[in-house]
Amino acid sequence: MSALTFSLKKPLQFSVNCAALTPSKLQGKSIQEIASIPMILGNQKLTVGDLFDISGEDPHHFCFKNTSDKLEYLGANMAGGSITIEGNAGAYLGFAMADGEIYCHGHTADFTACNMAGGLLKIDGNAGHFLGGASAGLRKGMRGGTVIVKGSTGDRTGDQMRRGLILIEGNVGDYCGSRMIAGTIGVLGNAGRYAGFNMQRGTLLFTQAPHLHATLQNCGRHTLPFLSLLFKSFQQYNTKFSQLNSQRVQRFVGDIACNGNGEILLAEPLNA
Amino acid sequence: MIINHIQIADTFAEAFNMRGTRVIITAQNHKWAYHAANAMTGFATSVIGCGVEAGIERELLADETPDGRPGVSVLMFAMGSKVLMQQLETRMGQCILTCPTAAAFGGIEPSEELEIDQISLGKHLRFFGDGYQTSKLIDGKRYWRIPVMDGEFLTEETTGMVRAIGGGNFLILATSQAQALHAAETAIESMKQVPDVIMPFPGGVVRSGSKVGSKYPKMFASTNDAFCPTLKGVVNSELSPDIESVMEIVIDGLSFEAIVLAMRVGIQAICDLGPDSGVKRISAGNYGGKLGPHHFKLHEIMGIKS
Incomplete structure (x- = not known):
């Protein structure tokens, strides 16, 4: 059975909210019914069929083609199934996603995995700012699930993150793990300034020494037993993180400016 | 015959109905895993005087344990769940937490065939960390990292209890x-x-x-x-x-x-x-x-x- 495929008919001038196009929301609907779902583009009322060519029949596996960074909220509130995006995705990809799998072959915009609670989100390209963060007004960001980014991410990655796992093979911008409550963020590339700013708990796992601010305290080099469990859990994903194996790390704790007990672990870099 | x-x-x-559990104990080597397991299963011959009956089930190779270190599996039985939970926590605190390099993991995996209750393994022991303890949720299981003088004591939060x-x-x-x-x-x-x-x-x-x-x-x-x-x-x-x-x-x-x-x-x-x-x-x-x-x-x- 081929994936239910949405091919964008032409480049978009305005952003489109695609939250309605998830496997769980379209369960049991015919292509005609899906095509008639209303959508808003700028000040126009359109339908899904006006924007996308729809083909395929697998209701559990969606595929988006000819995509654009104007397609926002793809996979929002997703509760199962899988979505493949053959191109770039707009802001709020995987917003409040609870289960299932999203695989984006291109880049994603800001607030990717915002409020995410479960499932797996893989991105081949780069992600924007506030990856795994909280939507406006909320005090907790990502609450579960796994995000894997092959490229780099912007500022405030994991801002107010509460639970879950973010693995970034490239670089991260400034304020990585800011206001982090718990969870784990791994970065193989370089981190910008103020990593762990106002961090309360959680783990930032780096392989390149970041420039740390004064309120993160060096606790020395240690062999941490839990890292063997963490590294073993990476084996299930197709990521360079699965090459990590040394439990020997430099441990920094903070941010003591907010009485935080979070940690930044500096592991040995991977061999090129 | x-x-x-x-x-x-x-x-x-x-024979009688009991409640049982399994704990996987790992350490730097088998010597220290056995030190921990022998302490945990000491004075546990009969429920009549010891509260629980416990023993070492078998030795585990490094590739059989959750953290990839040598270990042993311990079985523990009691006449009721309350006694088992109390004895498990006491013995965890006095025998595993105290033993150099030892770590503890639940030994009964979820099963559709068995009625399994989750009981505390390190759930309450974590407070020994005096606020410096941290938890990690890895592949759906919660672990506690408790800072101790030899480094960190790692324990799974719960283990399974079965009939x-x-x-x-x-x-x-x-x-x-x-x-x-x-x-x-x-x-x-x-x-x-x-x-x-x-x-x-x-x-x-x-x-x-x-x-x-x-x-x-x-x-x-x-x-x-x-x-x-x-x-x-x-x-x-x-x-x-x-x-x-x-x-x-x-x-x-x-x-x-x-x-x-x-x-x-x-x-x-x-x-x-x-x-x-x-x-x-x-x-x-x-x-x-x-x-x-x-x-x-x-x-x-x-x-x-x-």
Whole structure:
């Protein structure tokens, strides 16, 4: 059975909210019914069929083609199934996603995995700012699930993150793990300034020494037993993180400016 | 029934419902894993005086444990869930937390076939960290990292508790104490290969089998005089004149089938010693079948072909 495929008919001038196009929301609907779902583009009322060519029949596996960074909220509130995006995705990809799998072959915009609670989100390209963060007004960001980014991410990655796992093979911008409550963020590339700013708990796992601010305290080099469990859990994903194996790390704790007990672990870099 | 010139009595072992759990203990090497496990399973021979019955189930290689270090698996049984939970937490705190390099993990995985309750392993022990403890949720399991003087103590938050059976047993009747003990040791060596069971008494063998009640009102159990060789002339003895010593092997298991297998393997190992072993008869302890719901009939067990 081929994936239910949405091919964008032409480049978009305005952003489109695609939250309605998830496997769980379209369960049991015919292509005609899906095509008639209303959508808003700028000040126009359109339908899904006006924007996308729809083909395929697998209701559990969606595929988006000819995509654009104007397609926002793809996979929002997703509760199962899988979505493949053959191109770039707009802001709020995987917003409040609870289960299932999203695989984006291109880049994603800001607030990717915002409020995410479960499932797996893989991105081949780069992600924007506030990856795994909280939507406006909320005090907790990502609450579960796994995000894997092959490229780099912007500022405030994991801002107010509460639970879950973010693995970034490239670089991260400034304020990585800011206001982090718990969870784990791994970065193989370089981190910008103020990593762990106002961090309360959680783990930032780096392989390149970041420039740390004064309120993160060096606790020395240690062999941490839990890292063997963490590294073993990476084996299930197709990521360079699965090459990590040394439990020997430099441990920094903070941010003591907010009485935080979070940690930044500096592991040995991977061999090129 | 006679196997290799050794008589198998037409009787049964009477066993009871218990609650059981398994804990995986790992350490830097087997030496320290055993130090932790031996401490945890110490003074745990009988629920009558110890609260729990516990023992080492088997040694685990590094590739069999969650954290990739050498380890051992420990089984622990109690008459009720409350006692088991209390004893587990106490022994975790005093024996595993304190043992250098040791870590503890739950040993009973979720199953659709078994009714499993999750009980605290490190859930409350974490407060030893005085606020510096941190948790990690990895692949759906929560672990606690507690800072201690040798580094970090790592423990899973919970382990599974299942319905189990305690008190499977058989008696070895021999013509001398040395021969009875040698036969018991031989049986234990074979029974240690059986999964899901422990033999909780010292070396797996108990020499002081008991009966229910006593002439003394405050005693609810006393020596099993019918199997005491020095009382052959004064009590209604179960022993023939040539029997000079009796050893008992008690088995606790996570399932009826596991205890059956352990009993069969143990009895068969003794029978394989042959008539020169001095073993004359294999019997079993019961209370007339009125107290325990599980009956392990020796003839049925030994009639089952493996």
